[in-house]
Amino acid sequence: xxxxxxxxYSKQAQFSKYSSQYTIYCIMAAEEQERDSAAAVQSNVxxxxxxxxxxxxxxxxxxxxxxxxxxxxxxxxxxxxxxxxNQTTASASSSTGTPLLRPLLGLRSDLSARLPLYRSDxxxxxxxxxxxxxxxxxxxxxxIPALIFAELMARETDDSLGAAEVxxxxxxxxxxxxxxxxxxxxxMGITGPVAILLGTSHRLTETFDADYFPFFFWTCLWAxxxxxxxxxxxxxDLVWKVTPFTSQIFExxxxxxxxxxxxxxxxxxxxxxxxxVDPAExxxxxxxLLLGMATCxxxxxxxxxxxxxxxxxxxxxxxxSYNTLIAVVLATAxxxxxxxxxxxxxxVDIVAPWDWRPTADRPWITNPTQGISAKGIFGAxxxxxxxxxxxxxxxxxxxxxxQVPKYNLQKPPAYHWDxxxxxxxxxxxxxLGLPPGNGxxxxxxxxxxxxxxxxxxxxxxxxxxEVVTHVEEQRWSGLGQSLLMFVALGAFExxxxxxxxxxxxLLLYLGIGALHGNEIWERTVFCLMVAKKRPPVPVVTDVKWxxxxxxxxxxxxxxxxxxxxxxxxxVGYIYPALLVVLxxxxxxxxxxxxxxxxxxxxxxxxxxxxxxxxxxxxxRIIHNWSNDSVDSEEMEIPNRAEFRGQGWNQxxxxxxSNMTDDREGNPDARVGExxxxxxx
Numbered sequence: 174x175x176x177x178x179x180x181x182y183s184k185q186a187q188f189s190k191y192s193s194q195y196t197i198y199c200i201m202a203a204e205e206q207e208r209d210s211a212a213a214v215q216s217n218v219x220x221x222x223x224x225x226x227x228x229x230x231x232x233x234x235x236x237x238x239x240x241x242x243x244x245x246x247x248x249x250x251x252x253x254x255x256x257x258x259n260q261t262t263a264s265a266s267s268s269t270g271t272p273l274l275r276p277l278l279g280l281r282s283d284l285s286a287r288l289p290l291y292r293s294d295x296x297x298x299x300x301x302x303x304x305x306x307x308x309x310x311x312x313x314x315x316x317i318p319a320l321i322f323a324e325l326m327a328r329e330t331d332d333s334l335g336a337a338e339v340x341x342x343x344x345x346x347x348x349x350x351x352x353x354x355x356x357x358x359x360x361m362g363i364t365g366p367v368a369i370l371l372g373t374s375h376r377l378t379e380t381f382d383a384d385y386f387p388f389f390f391w392t393c394l395w396a397x398x399x400x401x402x403x404x405x406x407x408x409x410d411l412v413w414k415v416t417p418f419t420s421q422i423f424e425x426x427x428x429x430x431x432x433x434x435x436x437x438x439x440x441x442x443x444x445x446x447x448x449x450v451d452p453a454e455x456x457x458x459x460x461x462l463l464l465g466m467a468t469c470x471x472x473x474x475x476x477x478x479x480x481x482x483x484x485x486x487x488x489x490x491x492x493x494s495y496n497t498l499i500a501v502v503l504a505t506a507x508x509x510x511x512x513x514x515x516x517x518x519x520x521v522d523i524v525a526p527w528d529w530r531p532t533a534d535r536p537w538i539t540n541p542t543q544g545i546s547a548k549g550i551f552g553a554x555x556x557x558x559x560x561x562x563x564x565x566x567x568x569x570x571x572x573x574x575x576q577v578p579k580y581n582l583q584k585p586p587a588y589h590w591d592x593x594x595x596x597x598x599x600x601x602x603x604x605l606g607l608p609p610g611n612g613x614x615x616x617x618x619x620x621x622x623x624x625x626x627x628x629x630x631x632x633x634x635x636x637x638x639e640v641v642t643h644v645e646e647q648r649w650s651g652l653g654q655s656l657l658m659f660v661a662l663g664a665f666e667x668x669x670x671x672x673x674x675x676x677x678x679l680l681l682y683l684g685i686g687a688l689h690g691n692e693i694w695e696r697t698v699f700c701l702m703v704a705k706k707r708p709p710v711p712v713v714t715d716v717k718w719x720x721x722x723x724x725x726x727x728x729x730x731x732x733x734x735x736x737x738x739x740x741x742x743x744v745g746y747i748y749p750a751l752l753v754v755l756x757x758x759x760x761x762x763x764x765x766x767x768x769x770x771x772x773x774x775x776x777x778x779x780x781x782x783x784x785x786x787x788x789x790x791x792x793r794i795i796h797n798w799s800n801d802s803v804d805s806e807e808m809e810i811p812n813r814a815e816f817r818g819q820g821w822n823q824x825x826x827x828x829x830s831n832m833t834d835d836r837e838g839n840p841d842a843r844v845g846e847x848x849x850x851x852x853x
Contacts, residue, residue, distance in 0.1 A: 275407045279589030286585040287355040294357060294584075294648045300626070304645050307623035308653035310494060314616050315362045315654065316661055317497045318683065319343055320521065320668065321676045322368040325434060326608065327522070327532070329372025333385050334608055335532035336523050336668070339363050340658050342607035346598040347655025354594045355587020357648040358621050359572050359612045361598070361655075365427055365683070366563055366749075371608055373745030374556040381552040384544030386535060386606045391550050393603035394541075395557030396564075400596025403565065404589045412569040412588075416778040418728065418759040420570065421693050423752055425732040426739075428691065431684030433740065435677045439465045456516025461674035464504045468678030471500040473685065497679055504675035518672055525669035527662055531606065539606050556746055563749040564611045568595055571612030575621045581641045624650065693732065696725045716774050724767065724775045731755060 298304045323336040343362045350361045374392070378385050403409065443458045475496035478489045492499065508515055524530075531537060569588060576586050595611060602609045626643040661668070688694045699707050700722055707713045712721060739748040764772065 277405060279407045279409065280405060280593065283355050283587035283590035287587045287590070290584055294646070296647070298645045298647050298649065299643070300645060303624060303626070304647065304650050304653075307620060307645070308650040308657070310623045311360050311616065311620040311650060311654040312657040313495060313498050314619060315343065315360065315613060316340075316658075317501060317679060318365075318613075318616075319363055320671070321680045321683070322363050322365060324521065324673060324676050325368045325680070326363075326371055328438070329368070330375045330385070333375070333533050334371065334606075336521065336665075337527060337530075337532050337662065338607050340662050341605070342602060342610055344655050344658035344662075345601050345605075345607065346610050347658065348652060349598050349601070350591075350594060351648050351651035351655060353597075355590040356572060356576065356584075357651045358582075358624070358644075358646065359575050359591070359617045360620050360651050361610050362613045362616065363608050363610045364567065364613060365431060366567055367608060367610065369430060369739060370556070370559060370563060370746060370749065373739060373748070374559070376743060377552065377556060377746065378549075381546075381549040383546065383549030383552075386533075386539045387541050387543060387545040388549055388553055389606060390539045390541040390603045391545070391553035392556045392560070393599040393609060395554050396560035396609065397596045397599030397603070399557065399561040400564065400599065401593055403561070404593035404596065407589065409565065409569060409589050409592050412566060412573075414756055414760070415566060415570075416756070416759055416776050417692065418763070418776045419752065419755040421691060422728055422732045422735070422755060423566070424687055424691050425693050425728070426735045426748075426752070428684045428687030428694075429732065429736050430740065431680050431687065433684075433736070435465070435681035435684060438677045439674065439681075451517075453516040456514065457518045458516075460508070460515040460518050461672065461677075464508060464672050464674035465678030465681065467507065468500045468504040468675040469681045469685070471503055472496045472679060472682040475499060476682075476686070497682070500679065500682075501671060501675050504678070505671050508672045508675075509670075518674075520673060521669055521671045521676070522673075523665050523669055525665040527665040529662075535606070537605055539604060541603075559746055559749045560609060562753050564595065565592070566749075566752065567614070568592065568611035571614045571617045574614065575612070575617045577618075579641060580621055580625060580644055582644055582646060584646050620650065620654075693725060693728045696721060697729065700725065712774050716771050720767065720771050721775065724771075727763070 319339050320336060323334075323339040326339065327335040347361045350359070351357050375385070378388050381388065439462050443455070443462065475492050478492035478496070479486075481489055483489075484492075508518060508520075569592065572586070572588060572591060576582055599609055601607065621644065624645040625641045627639040627641050629637055630640055631637050696712065699713065704718070735748050735751045738751060739745040759776065763776075767775070
């Protein structure tokens with residue numbers, strides 16, 4: 174990249190050589206040099222003098238306010254957080270008219286920013302216990318959902334894919350990503366949307382008269398090629414066009430899908446309308462339902478353990494962090510109670526101990542030409558394209574939420590390079606017949622949080638909040654949790670003890686958790702409340718209530734429409750395309766029916782909303798309204814609905830403005846003890 178004029182750049186701020194702000198400055202300097210060169214050529218053609226070069230006039234760093242010489246001693250320019258650099262480039266390029274597709278520019282900037290830091294990623298961490306705890310924590314919070322989605326996948330694919338493939342895939346793609354990705358803090362695995370897409374696309378093998386695994390091979394190959402090509406031309410920047418309108422619908426769709434699928438598998442097998450059933454089998458089905466509800470209840474109760482007044486803070490943190498593991502252990506113990514007849518209780522259907530063979534009767538290496546015609550090969554483009562549309566949103570949102578400014582990361586992101594590495598991980602999935610994976614939500618943000626050293630502060634509202642002082646930015650924890658998946662594969666004997674009802678109960682918990690904190694769900698609850706009981710947040714006080722109801726109804730209709738297509742039609746595999754279509758609908762359709770002022774409240778996504786919409790103040794209003802003594806944001810599971818698209822600065826403001834204000838001028842804020850370990 175082009176080196177900037179340091180004597181001019183230093184007038185604004187001093188940045189590290191490898192900071193992402195420095196990189197973005199270099200990119201914009203290169204772009205301005207290109208524009209000046211084009212203008213100079215045009216001027217020579219017209220016989221005019223050429224314009225001055227960039228070195229002859231100072232450039233303002235991205236997101237910097239112009240300095241005023243009169244008050245430079247009183248104010249220092251605000252430095253953007255390193256992790257917000259690529260987001261700033263996207264919004265800046267769109268505002269200056271720079272083309273969206275810039276071949277290889279994103280990859281070049283990512284490599285130039287991350288390659289010099291690669292060796293330091295493998296250096297000894299400052300706090301080894303923090304990394305070890307984060308490794309174990311990431312393994313546990315990924316293992317339990319992986320078993321859930323394996324059960325769901327086995328049902329939807331006629332036992333073509335199961336627990337062995339899911340865990341092996343999590344290990345293989347996790348190792349590749351931890352070694353070769355630019356940002357290794359994002360942990361990889363199998364997600365719920367992938368399980369739904371694999372189940373709905375399984376029917377396409379009958380349409381194209383192809384065997385499943387050759388068809389699956391070409392699906393992964395097409396999808397991986399699309400990932401590599403899109404990262405090369407810069408299509409990853411399209412994720413910044415996504416607004417909360419789409420991300421909230423996506424999260425609500427996942428929530429209601431999980432709730433539906435869990436209730437279906439818990440209630441449907443009970444034989445409510447059949448009487449000639451073996452009593453032992455009927456008892457086993459009722460026991461499955463009861464264990465599922467107990468697992469969901471235990472997980473949900475422990476999720477709020479940090480709000481309790483019982484036990485010490487350390488014990489409450491452990492209970493809240495490992496709530497799903499504790500719930501599964503208790504449910505499994507209940508299923509083995511002596512003297513209690515559970516009937517023919519179904520447990521996880523795996524071969525124990527594992528013989529290191531696939532779930533289906535097939536060889537590990539797939540022959541891509543056997544059992545499939547040219548029609549099937551090219552027909553696999555359809556599900557491959559759906560994987561591409563799903564991952565360009567889901568993976569990048571996971572990566573962005575793992576690098577939010579509240580974590581105060583010092584190393585820059587690498588969104589384009591990471592998406593290329595994600596595309597390469599499709600190759601082993603195609604060869605071995607493994608389900609592809611992407612960045613996990615909420616596991617990836619929780620993994621980063623577990624690596625943080627934090628300070629506790631109490632604001633003037635009496636709410637305790639955390640300020641991150643250091644993050645262990647390394648590759649060992651991501652690599653370690655992936656290697657532990659091989660330990661899980663060797664522990665199939667223990668996993669086979671888990672009742673299936675416990676896993677579907679956890680799926681119900683994940684669905685309810687997706688609703689918790691979702692703004693569509695919150696506004697739906699507000700609609701059912703008496704007007705005077707609604708909290709005085711801006712969406713209630715500043716927007717006509719009939720407008721709020723209409724906007725909420727549209728989002729509910731879209732979410733349930735996508736849910737119906739995905740679960741009750743023969744073309745359910747197109748649901749990622751339906752989610753992507755919501756982006757232009759928001760930009761070009763809704764803007765015609767809702768005023769700009771209302772959309773700034775209902776769907777904030779621009780930088781101008783940062784000054785007007787203080788999300789943190791809204792949360793404090795809701796906190797006072799609900800009489801809660803703990804920061805309610807910490808009780809929310811990180812989800813896709815937190816993504817603010819082009820309004821990245823608003824998400825930054827949501828997490829950091831309160832702390833900045835308190836540190837600078839609030840005499841009521843007080844700093845507590847420093848937490849030097851991870852989430853545990």
